[in-house]
Amino acid sequence: MTFLRAVVERELRLYMRGVVDLIGVWMFFGIAIAMLPLSIGPDPDILSRIAPGAAWAIALLASMLSLERVFAPDQRDGSLDLLLLHAPSIPLLILAKSLAHWLVTGLPFVVLAPLAAIALGMDVQGVWPLAGALLIGTPALSLIGTVGSALTAPVRRGGILAALIVLPQTIPVLIFGTAAVSETLKGRDSGPYFSVLGAFTLAAVALAPYAGSAALRAVRN
Amino acid sequence: MLRWRSHRMQAVPPCGPSATENAFITHAATWTEVMAKALHRLANPARFLRIAAPLLPWTAAGAAVCIGAGLWFGLVESPPDYQQGDAARIMYVHVPAAWNALAGYAGLALASAVALVWRHPLALVAARCIAPIGACFTVIALATGSLWGHPMWGTWWVWDARLTSVVILLFLYLGYMALIHAFDEQETGERAATVLALIGAVNLPVIRFSVDWWNTLHQPASILRMDGPSIDPAMLLPLFLMAGGFTLLFVCLVIIRMQTELARRRVMALRRAALVVPQASDA
Numbered sequence: 001m002t003f004l005r006a007v008v009e010r011e012l013r014l015y016m017r018g019v020v021d022l023i024g025v026w027m028f029f030g031i032a033i034a035m036l037p038l039s040i041g042p043d044p045d046i047l048s049r050i051a052p053g054a055a056w057a058i059a060l061l062a063s064m065l066s067l068e069r070v071f072a073p074d075q076r077d078g079s080l081d082l083l084l085l086h087a088p089s090i091p092l093l094i095l096a097k098s099l100a101h102w103l104v105t106g107l108p109f110v111v112l113a114p115l116a117a118i119a120l121g122m123d124v125q126g127v128w129p130l131a132g133a134l135l136i137g138t139p140a141l142s143l144i145g146t147v148g149s150a151l152t153a154p155v156r157r158g159g160i161l162a163a164l165i166v167l168p169q170t171i172p173v174l175i176f177g178t179a180a181v182s183e184t185l186k187g188r189d190s191g192p193y194f195s196v197l198g199a200f201t202l203a204a205v206a207l208a209p210y211a212g213s214a215a216l217r218a219v220r221n
Numbered sequence: 222m223l224r225w226r227s228h229r230m231q232a233v234p235p236c237g238p239s240a241t242e243n244a245f246i247t248h249a250a251t252w253t254e255v256m257a258k259a260l261h262r263l264a265n266p267a268r269f270l271r272i273a274a275p276l277l278p279w280t281a282a283g284a285a286v287c288i289g290a291g292l293w294f295g296l297v298e299s300p301p302d303y304q305q306g307d308a309a310r311i312m313y314v315h316v317p318a319a320w321n322a323l324a325g326y327a328g329l330a331l332a333s334a335v336a337l338v339w340r341h342p343l344a345l346v347a348a349r350c351i352a353p354i355g356a357c358f359t360v361i362a363l364a365t366g367s368l369w370g371h372p373m374w375g376t377w378w379v380w381d382a383r384l385t386s387v388v389i390l391l392f393l394y395l396g397y398m399a400l401i402h403a404f405d406e407q408e409t410g411e412r413a414a415t416v417l418a419l420i421g422a423v424n425l426p427v428i429r430f431s432v433d434w435w436n437t438l439h440q441p442a443s444i445l446r447m448d449g450p451s452i453d454p455a456m457l458l459p460l461f462l463m464a465g466g467f468t469l470l471f472v473c474l475v476i477i478r479m480q481t482e483l484a485r486r487r488v489m490a491l492r493r494a495a496l497v498v499p500q501a502s503d504a
Binding site (some may be wrong): 155167169172183200211215219 | 389399400404419431
């Protein structure tokens with residue numbers, strides 16, 4: 001537990017040192033959202049229909065931007081060796097890394113994405129479902145992303161590669177995350193969608209740390 | 222993997238296992254030993270090449286005969302579909318290609334599991350060689366599906382559950398191939414890609430289930446499906462012939478690629494040895 005907290009605190013401190021990069025991620029999200037009406041056209045009907053899905057998809061893409069920062073710098077400067085040496089178990093290290101990643105790239109979108117969706121014309125009733133779905137679903141994205149980041153840790157400029165291998169794995173979360181919101185907006189019972197979304201996150205919590213430690217062992221011998 | 226084994230040994234309770242547990246443990250141990258021994262015999266590249274070399278002409282000839290006969294029965298001997306006419310004949314290429322695309326990923330995952338659990342060097346080579354071929358079959362399935370869709374559905378592409386799943390399968394193949402080539406050291410890339418292939422194999426059923434769900438949510442099933450209750454035996458024969466032929470072709474191509482890869486490694490090792498020897502004599 002102390003190890004988990006120490007690693008999360010260290011990661012957050014490092015993220016704050018390079019806070020410009022983080023702001024860049026959030027700005028990318030805002031700009032990409034603004035691109036949608038410009039490319040699709042300002043028709044409120046179309047925009048309000050795609051709003052929750054667009055917010056989800058762009059939040060997913062934005063959180064991929066920071067994957068390169070999870071393991072690659074530690075691998076380059078050697079601190080990953082020390083972390084692995086001191087970790088009581090490697091899966092715990094993966095868990096700590098993804099928790100920190102979620103705090104800086106998952107949690108902000110829980111607030112930002114509903115705002116963006118409203119700007120696109122989503123019904124205000126959709127705010128809480130969208131925020132809730134993101135709150136439940138984004139931890140899975142960070143966990144899967146951390147595994148992808150571990151797989152590409154020694155690769156120079158591995159960020160795009162990490163996104164490439166992670167994105168197909170996140171499709172179930174995206175499908176159920178958007179379905180939870182759109183079903184609520186249609187006035188149907190969306191409870192099952194939230195449950196399945198929660199199941200994905202729990203499965204990711206259970207499996208991703210082990211996959212991540214297998215990934216680190218594979219790329220570092 | 223040594224680490225994993227030692228964990229498993231620690232898992233035996235210190236007070237001593239019960240009789241049934243004991244029997245289970247010895248049974249599991251002998252089974253894994255037999256399995257490991259059989260795999261170990263194949264791990265020797267020279268032995269693999271000795272087995273593969275005579276296998277190659279047989280699979281190649283079998284593929285040629287099956288595909289030739291399948292084309293004959295499919296294009297000439299079978300009746301045209303009562304609704305789709307002659308356009309339905311593309312099924313004899315499309316469906317076997319799609320089956321092989323999926324079977325190829327299963328083979329990739331199996332080879333990766335063997336490589337990860339038993340550190341089997343040849344399984345790494347096999348996985349590496351399966352991926353591009355599987356990706357090619359996926360592309361064939363997508364292209365023929367699109368060509369078939371245009372006259373039948375009036376559009377080249379429909380975001381239907383099956384088509385979407387096959388596109389995702391293609392992305393999984395491409396991600397595997399991108400990762401395997403991203404590392405300076407070949408073996409590191411192979412090990413990383415092994416982990417990715419297994420993650421994909423675990424996730425693929427979940428993705429498939431989600432895409433099916435997504436499809437029922439967004440579109441009513443209005444598309445003409447092949448898996449109707451009645452498919453004429455005259456159509457089934459060429460379909461199975463082509464499926465068998467494509468599978469043999471797959472095996473044949475994997476063997477050729479593995480032979481080439483092993484030969485390439487041998488050449489590189491010999492070159493490296495040739496570089497080292499003069500330096501050693503200088504010193």
